[in-house]
Amino acid sequence: MFKHILLPTDGSELSDKAIEQGIRFAKSIGANVTSLSVMPGQPTLFYHARISPEALEEAARQSKQAAESYLDSVKKLAQDAGVACDVVLERNDSAYEAIIYVAEQKGCDLIVMASHGRGGVGALLLGSETQKVLTHSKVPVLVVR
Secondary structure, eight states: OOOEEEEEOOSOHHHHHHHHHHHHHHHHHTOEEEEEEEEOSSOOOOTTOOOOHHHHHHHHHHHHHHHHHHHHHHHHHHHHHTOOEEEEEEEOSOHHHHHHHHHHHTTOSEEEEESOOSOHHHHHHHOOHHHHHHHHOSSOEEEEO
């Protein structure tokens, strides 16, 4: 039924749980997986704040390092389970748009993701990325709680 599953990750505990479930499901049906981590395209700036270019570069470096670490963890879990895994690091200020874009570009026929991840107050104000993926994706979405 499903041959290629997208596993987005933000490194949160719930995201890790969704990744584990997604890999287990992929193994049971003989599917491949692609894991995705989305980095912000532009650092968040506050009105009238002056942030040095060096500080912005350091924030971008740390963000990339964290995303690569999340993807390395997924790749290892998949390898240990005997599931073929590709990883994608995408830059986009809109995580849900990146998830949908990568799912379509990679030919994924299922997205497995957590019910919610990082976000705190921002997620309450903007709505969860999962909800946005559910609303806009043409690819089926399996939500893990």
